[in-house]
Amino acid sequence: MLAQQLVNGILLGATYALFALGFTLMFGVLRVINLTYGFYFTAGGFVAWYLTTRLGVGLALALPAAAVAAGAIAVVLDTLLLRRLRRARAGELASLMVTLGAVLALYAGMTALLGPDIRRLPPDVIGTGALVLGPVRVTQAQLLILGASVVLAAALVWLVRFSRLGLGIRAVAENPDVAGLMGIDAARIAALVSFVSGALAGAGGVLIGLAFNAIHPYMGEAMMLRGFVVIIMGGLGDIFGALLAGLLLGVVEVLTAGYLDSGLKEAVGFALLVLVLWTRPAGLFGRPVARRA
């Protein structure tokens, strides 16, 4: 029982981590709290739903297509809403309010257009078989979640830490003006970071839609609360922090639902956050601000 719960928790946590990675990257580099981030998650879920149910596309194609579509939406929204604010050096409160208004409008617009119903991916989109290891059973959907999360997280770490483009991203994160003096086009880096973040959220939307078999316009909103818990707990802008905090939150939620009460699992996430901030105000790993991102 406990082994199974732990496995379920880690797999749920993997999607939280994936979702939070994009969120923390966006904050770490662009220095804005972009609340439209949850919408990319919803968008990813809906694109995958549309492709699989209406066009009969397989998941192998629908997952990357949903990620790319969500990434493109992220670039458009960032350009429309935040580019001018960044240029004017507006404070964090301005970006918070603008994106809060925008995301509420986006969810409401989507609900008006598509209805509030919960949609499901076709049952044959993924096999029903499962991997059984002693007392632990892992479904194919869970295996896909784990595989996709590991691959995407590894790709992100490689991009940011080891690629030439990643060096440019880290330079812009530290000081966009001086990055410009190096010949780096900070606006292009911002677009790239938006795309990557949006794609991670979109992929997360497909995977969560698959895990819970439920896709609806406000799914991104519930996820954003967890996103906040994870990125604050992991340390804002800290990629490894987000990975570990995501896994931790998933495990804590599943254990709470399994051993206490499933109604408590959201409260427990926030209790964990308060506890972490009490003891380590800079996040779990508490690195100095200048070294993050």
Add this chain to the structure above:
Amino acid sequence: MTALEVAGLTVAYGATEALRGIDLAVAEGETVCLLGANGAGKTTTLRALSGQVRPRAGHIRLGGADITALAPHRIVRRGLVQVPEGRQVFAGLTVAENLTLGAWTLRDPAEAARRRERVLARFPRLRERLHQPAGALSGGEQQMLAIGRALMAGPRLLLLDEPSMGLAPLMVAEIFAVIAELKAERVTLLLVEQNAAAALAVADRAYVLETGRITLSGPAWRVAKDPGVIAAYLGG
């Protein structure tokens, strides 16, 4: 041949005019210094040249081509490279990463490696600290890194904004020795300095900026003998 030509440059922050139509030129291979009190508009001049503030009026030409309305990253690609005031190295990145970023516009890794070798030969202390975060360097070492980073771009025109600011006297002498070296190598330099004596000693020509206007210009030796300059900047 003129490397830089500035005509009627006017910059305003809101209603306040920081620069009121200045004219300035730097010839190929020349070292020019720009003197002035705090708030005279020296840093604003460099910011306008690098495209970080948009001029209200006037023209900036680099090697004959108009660069007035270009974005900072495009100006760097044309060969105008700035070492900003306060050094502004990327503190969280290593010395090696800072140097790599200096050559961002260069698409030839072999040439970047050659340039890095030259920078490290010029500043051996950077080689010792190649894999340390730039934030861990002393002020003088950070200034060397900032200059080295700019040299990685292979500048046609190098702007230096207060390179000696906040450094210990020994380090100031070292930085001016580096500037003299660059001058001897015929690197085209535009130098903004508070340390007027040292700047006039190394420069070919000088401009004096007062509340947004050029009030005096000429060969550095002649500017150094001007009674007003002696009184205001040379502690006469």
